[in-house]
Amino acid sequence: MDFAPNEQQRMSCDAARKFFAREFPPQRLRQVEQEGLAAFLPVYRRMGELGYLGIGIAERDGGAGGDWLDLTLFAEEAGRALLPTLQITSVVLGANALLVLGGAEHRDRVRSLAAGASVIAPAWLEDTDESREQRFATRAEESSAGVTLQGGKRFVAGWDVAQEILVVARRPEEETSWVLVPRTVAGLFSSALRLSSLDTLHDLRFDSVALPKSAELRGAWNTWLDALDGAKIVVAGWAVGAAGAALDMAVAYAKLREQFGRPIGSFQAVQHRLADAAIALERAVAIVRYAAWLRATERAGRREAAMARLVAGRTLRQVAHAAMITHGGYGFMEEFDIQLYFRRARLLEWLIEGPALQQDIIAADQEDDGLRIH
Amino acid sequence: MDFAPNEQQRMSCDAARKFFAREFPPQRLRQVEQEGLAAFLPVYRRMGELGYLGIGIAERDGGAGGDWLDLTLFAEEAGRALLPTLQITSVVLGANALLVLGGAEHRDRVRSLAAGASVIAPAWLEDTDESREQRFATRAEESSAGVTLQGGKRFVAGWDVAQEILVVARRPEEETSWVLVPRTVAGLFSSALRLSSLDTLHDLRFDSVALPKSAELRGAWNTWLDALDGAKIVVAGWAVGAAGAALDMAVAYAKLREQFGRPIGSFQAVQHRLADAAIALERAVAIVRYAAWLRATERAGRREAAMARLVAGRTLRQVAHAAMITHGGYGFMEEFDIQLYFRRARLLEWLIEGPALQQDIIAADQEDDGLRIH
Amino acid sequence: MDFAFTDSQREFRAELREFARAEVTPQLFADMERSGSEYHPEFHARLAARGWIGLQWPAEFGGRELSNLHATIFYEEMEYAFAPISRYRTSVVFVGQSVLAFGSERQKRFFLPRIARGELTGVWMLTEPGAGSDAAAIRLRAEEQGEEWVLDGEKIFTSGAQDADYGMVAARSDPAAPGKTAGISLFLVPLASPGLDIRPIRTIGGWSVNQEFFDGVRVPSWLLLGEKHRGWQAITRYTLNFERAGIARTGTLLRLGDELARLLAGGTSASSRSLRQRLAELRAEIVAARWLGYRVAWLYDQGQVPAAESSMIKVLTAELLERLAELGADILGWAGMVRGREAPLAGRVEFYLRSIWFHLVGGGTPDIQRSIIAQTGLGLPREPAPTSK
């Protein structure tokens, strides 16, 4: 067992941190908040060039190599910088799903996604409770020309800069299929939703969208769930990275800001709040990296991915809250950076899958030896 | 609106507080913990003589007069002293249920209960989730001689000093009946359960217990629920009284105990914990008295009784916990009194009805004007 | 002990509700969204026309001589309708009540009727960049020069200063006084005064608060509020308590509770039961807070100014609002993160969560409230003063 990052991991993280400090400082984030994801694309493409986007995808598949632990450590750095999560939806979920569903014939697509040259927006949520059951109202029906899509998807991330979407749909025989839909197809309508974080999601409607047969991918439902598991670990990395940055900011502020003739960080109320945040964070980092390692070593890990996702999401919310409170009224000012973290906490708790679903996944684990190791 | 107790309420509370200080100091409570409820009976009988037990029951019905608000204010004093809750089960629930179910023919019984001369133990819980539905496995069947009882009840309070029990049972026609069972009847078996609080409850088993027809009482299910509502408010009073005493003890200790050359009560961590306890308490007292007043004035109040019960139970747990923590290691010592409060907190949260059931009762309230007043 | 409302209170409630039904229109919200302000002058004027501004004041000052309980009922009903009453609060509760409590006869005659008629609104300017939780660490200077005072310095986090008429300003009038709580005075400063520069600071709540720069602002002597150099005593005895009791948002809590219950009413899934249970628990706490709020108002009606209880109701309702908004977001899932009036509950769940800091920190942080409750309410000893460095 070795809890220290190895030399290469240390160097990669260091390089990523420097890259984000240079290419994605808070003023850049504020610009993206104002102008939308398009303003992020130059940084995103540069990330593709540097191989950041392709971490966790084998080079033979068009990626940059590295394993899930490398990817998650990188995600921690991205989270620290509050990088938009386009990589998670387009590459970590999108490209990886294409690899397992479509296999070899999508290698070019994957290569383009991993290079940041194109973007795909997976669309799987509908207007129901989150669930891992295959209950979609959106239907893919065979037609003479190919396949016709009917229905709608909600809360699609990355749509504004995507060239295509990957829609999870139900076939008449109750199987699931995944349909590649180009952005410009007829019968596709979108409406924008602005989030607390100032990210924009889209609701999409498919009004008899006609697609060629080749647009439809088939695969086992479990491969999709497995892709979700992988993406969740990366979100969890993002979340603990963001939490770490928020805690650092709060600690720095508490040392600097004086009230009653002393730094506010010398008051027990502030100390204990930040100590609780630090405990939550250390604990979350431990399980997130463990879950990433489990996936990297191809051991079992659905339960652990859910645990990591759940704990990391809760932790970011707690830490961001503690950090905001530490800033007093200044936490409420747009010009202070801490609010950027606070406004993203719930998004990073819900992205890919939300907390109640994680609880269900964990509860469904029937093995009764809590001591088991992998 | 007037939040101050009137002259008579002030005098009664004052008298009760003095009575408990004299007759039921902590060493007496410790004796009851060791020896059981029998050691409490002399105090209980004296309470009967002084009219304390009969508060809230009209004099014509064998009680001592006074309304539900008087009773609840008295309960706060009893709770402060951590008085065993025999009055709640035997009189507030038991005698009142007899009044609404049996009416005039039980007046002597009620008089005796309210005098503390006898004790009845209502028995209604079974081995299922708490619920307000009429789903009992215990059955009362008509026989030639009268009625036969078959089944069992759990967690019966006061059995060790009761002369009879009041068993809620199901008749073959799916109605509910209430059966008076003398302690000494054949076919009745009991087993004791010792609680965290060192109170003793009993599980009872009825093995074809034969009783005369007169032992069976009939009434509307709602009258029983109404009796439970009333008893819950009194438990809530008990709970906020106990919480008040625990908070007082913690504050006194925090002023006295020094560490690091200053009273521990000057540390923010201690101050804020006790401030939170004080907020919880003030809030709980407000709703408990309001619910009692609603009942006293015969306005609606099922929802408010549930709210008061729920908030008061939570509050006692929070306050007792904060008070224990304030005592550090001494909170764990038998010889300190604060542990007496801590060990009773959950009992006073569950007595009559537990928290999840209160949530269900509140949630079932369909009226959609939260601003309504009575 | 009696928890019944009087007939006058019941009728007042009915009147308020009828008014809110008619007057709190979608147009109102559209107006405020356009102006980016929490203040709606026409709506404020309509409240004045009903005689509801300063309703707890003496008739000679334009009031209706009603109780603080009436005022609580007013807040409840207005908040329940989401009516815009922030400026009402700052004018009546912070400024007006302070003038009534410790202002001069001339000040009472000048300010209170104008506030009551809706002609004058006021804001409360205490906080400075270096004086937040340590509110007495005031550096804004007030120097007496003949019949005037001259003010120099800064204030920050003032809501509404951009279009209010008067600011109630705490200033250091005697820098030589021993200890930072001595030598502070209060002034009622016309916000249009020369030398007073008001700059907006954008908040994540979507509206702006202000920073004010005082550069030789001249204030006539009669606008000194309360005793000279003893302003801190007046602030802590009165104003801060008025403020804390006055910003408790029970009506908002009751309304959001109803809205969330309506959202959940349809659901039959197992998860909706657990959400319903969480909501039920919160609603019990909200009703409990409501009755604590009535008790605080009643204490004021008894002539008391209860410091601990005012802090209690402030921190309790702010934290309940946060927990309720969190629950709303949990119920709504992704939709709970969506901004704007097209979102569920007109985006209010998202809005309150995003702007909860305003409620938590406004009127003093939860930490400060808890210290006040512990020291003033429970009598716990203050922290020993640190050794001076």
Add this chain to the structure above:
Amino acid sequence: MDFAFTDSQREFRAELREFARAEVTPQLFADMERSGSEYHPEFHARLAARGWIGLQWPAEFGGRELSNLHATIFYEEMEYAFAPISRYRTSVVFVGQSVLAFGSERQKRFFLPRIARGELTGVWMLTEPGAGSDAAAIRLRAEEQGEEWVLDGEKIFTSGAQDADYGMVAARSDPAAPGKTAGISLFLVPLASPGLDIRPIRTIGGWSVNQEFFDGVRVPSWLLLGEKHRGWQAITRYTLNFERAGIARTGTLLRLGDELARLLAGGTSASSRSLRQRLAELRAEIVAARWLGYRVAWLYDQGQVPAAESSMIKVLTAELLERLAELGADILGWAGMVRGREAPLAGRVEFYLRSIWFHLVGGGTPDIQRSIIAQTGLGLPREPAPTSK
């Protein structure tokens, strides 16, 4: 970064589990209930026979030269079986590890092999009636007289002193030293020493801790542990951290989590889903704490003595134990309040709730841990010292 257990660790775990299955019998619990003690001498002897006491120590002192991770695995498996290892902990972690870290060669040769063979057990005596959270406020005096030290004073809250062999005692050896943390020394005191009176204090946990009265207790000089007058430095650098990291009860948490899951497995009611969700959340936190615990053990294996992390794992696991027991009580309802082995889960839910103070406060209150984490881990400034009165 690598989270794999070695083959040696896996085999060790299997061996432990097999042992626990065979040796942690109902008879064991019956014995302890009868004796009212958490110590079971025969079971302790069986651990010694396996070579598992001091397994992380050098072979020359009777150890097995295994890692702290092995020790963590040992705790996990034993706790999972509810095996009685309190005295093991006080002997190995508090006393033994301290001797190893800063004891003399003679002390190491004397104590460690005897502890490892199970012939000698020790307890840790720091707290005094006036020195709780302020642990350095030690008043128990140690005076050097020729080849001996003479100890006078009191200790309190010592678990196990009634039948242990040695107490590791912190005493004030130089009352003239400036500041309360200077002039403290540690001694290994035979508990059978004349003049040492040990009296039980009953706890609500059902067992007794002790108060010890030292009346001219004579301790030979060679039993001075560590540097004279610099005991506080050794305590804070080593012993308290060993203690905090050592009392984390991850194995207990994992076991109770499994037990509660089994209880809930049958239920299909809506309320059981919401309880299952709460349990799932807790189990996620427990597994996270488990991996934080491994990291702390690994840090020790790297030769570090991490203060903040040791406090973190202590306070985290104690609070998880409380939350888990609370959840268990919510699941069980009335039955969760019933004492004794006939109650569900052999009464453990009730027991842990009732005795949670032992876990929360033992090794330092949560408040103290948080201050350590804030100051040592986050580098926040200490509270300024109060002006002396």
